[in-house]
Amino acid sequence: MNYAYGKPSEKQQRNCPTCGFIFTNNGSFCPECGAKRVCSDEQAPIKKDKYKSKNRKTTLIIGLCIVLCIISYFIFQTIIKPAVTYNNAMSLIEDQQYKAAIDQLNELGDYKDSEEKQAKYQLLLINQASVGDVVTFGSYNQDKIKYNLNELIEWRVVTKEGDKVLLLSNSSLDRQPYNNTSSDTTWETCSLRLWLNDIFLNSAFSTEQQSLIAMSNLTNANNPKYATNGGNNTQDKVFVLSVVEVEKYSLYTKDWTPSSGSNGWRLRTPGKYGSYAATVYNYDEYIDYFEYSSTTEPYPIRPAIWVYMNANV
Incomplete structure (x- = not known):
C-alpha cells in the first residue's frame, strides 16, 4: 500500500474512531470527517475506563439482586409464611381438625396468639382422651x-x-x-x-x-x-x-x-x-x-x- 503522507506510526490509529476511514498517512485529522486522530496509547485508557465502568455497573446490579433476594426471603419467612400458616391453622380449627391445627401452631412459636391457641386446643384433646x-x-x-x-x-x-x-x-x-x-x-x-x-x-x-x-x-x-x-x-x-x-x-x-x-x-x-x-x-x-x-x-x-x-x- 502506498502512503501519500508517510506510513502511519504503530501508535497512531489505523481507523477513524468516528467514520471508520482507513488512514493512509500520519496526519492528525481524518480527511473524510475531520475527527481528531489519537494515538493507540492515548485510546487505551479510554477503553480501560469503559471496561471498568461496565464492570462496576455489573457488580452493582448483581449486588442489588442479592440484597433484593435476601429482603424477599426475609419478608417471606417473617411475614408471608407465618400469616399463611396461621390462616391454615384457623381453618383447621373451624373444621375441628385440632391435631393438625396444633401442628401448624407449633411451627409458629409466639406468632400472634399461637401459643395461647395451642395450649387451649391441646387441653381440649387432653380432656377428651381416655386413660x-x-x-x-x-x-x-x-x-x-x-x-x-x-x-x-x-x-x-x-x-x-x-x-x-x-x-x-x-x-x-x-x-x-x-x-x-x-x-x-x-x-x-x-x-x-x-x-x-x-x-x-x-x-x-x-x-x-x-x-x-x-x-x-x-x-x-x-x-x-x-x-x-x-x-x-x-x-x-x-x-x-x-x-x-x-x-x-x-x-x-x-x-x-x-x-x-x-x-x-x-x-x-x-x-x-x-x-x-x-x-x-x-x-x-x-x-x-x-x-x-x-x-x-x-x-x-x-x-x-x-x-x-x-x-x-
Missing part, C-alpha cells in the same frame, strides 16, 4: 439437632383424678444425670429436680402451658427394698416417677417408646445407697431397686406432670 391414650402438650428439641424446630411432646395419660390428669412422657426426652456429684443425695437436693423445674420447664412449655401445670405435692418415700432415705417431700411442677408410682400405674408405664440407645429410664427413688437412684429397665419393665450405676451418669428421663383439666386458657 392410656397418647396426647401432645408442649414441645421440646428431642432429636438434639441445633436450630431444629422443637417437636411436640407426646404424653401417655396415666390417670385422671378430680380436676387433674397425670401425664408421663411417651418416650425419654433427654439424658440427664440424677445428680452432678457422686455424693449421697435425695430427690429434694438432686440436680435433676432443678433441671426439670427450670431449664426443661421453660424450654418445653409456653407461659400459657405452664399455667395449666399443677404444683404437685410429691411423697418421696424410702427405697422399699433397702430402706434408703428418700428425703423430704417436695412440691414440683415437673418430676420423674417414684418406685411406688411405677408399681401403681405399671399397666400404662410399660407401653412406651424407648429412645435410641437407651436401656431404661430413671426414677426419683434412691437406690441401695444414697449415691444411687432406682431405674426401670426396658425388658419386662423390671424395676432395679439397687441400681449400681452412678447418679452422675446421664440417663434417659421421662418427665411427668399433673395438668389441670378445667383451667381457662
